[in-house]
Amino acid sequence: KLQKIGFILFWLPEPLGITNAIGGPMILAGRYLDKVYNGSTIKDxxxxxxxFARHVTEIKDNMR
Known part of the structure; x- marks a missing residue:
C-alpha cells in the first residue's frame, strides 16, 4: 500500500517537485517492506x- 501511495504522489503534476521527493522514498520503502515482510502491512x-522487543526484554530478565 505504501508503494501505491508513493506512485500516486510521484506522478502528481506539481511545480516544486515536493511530491516527487516524498513519493520516491515511499516507493522504495514499499518495495523493501514487500521483499522483507512478504507483503505484510505496516501494522503487521x-x-x-x-x-521481538518483548522477547528481548524476557531474555534480559532471565539473565539477571
Whole structure:
C-alpha cells in the first residue's frame, strides 16, 4: 500500500517537485517492506517489532 501511495504522489503534476521527493522514498520503502515482510502491512511490521522487543526484554530478565 505504501508503494501505491508513493506512485500516486510521484506522478502528481506539481511545480516544486515536493511530491516527487516524498513519493520516491515511499516507493522504495514499499518495495523493501514487500521483499522483507512478504507483503505484510505496516501494522503487521509494528506487531512483529513489539513482539521481538518483548522477547528481548524476557531474555534480559532471565539473565539477571
Amino acid at each position: 511490521v509494528g506487531h512483529a517489532t513489539k513482539k
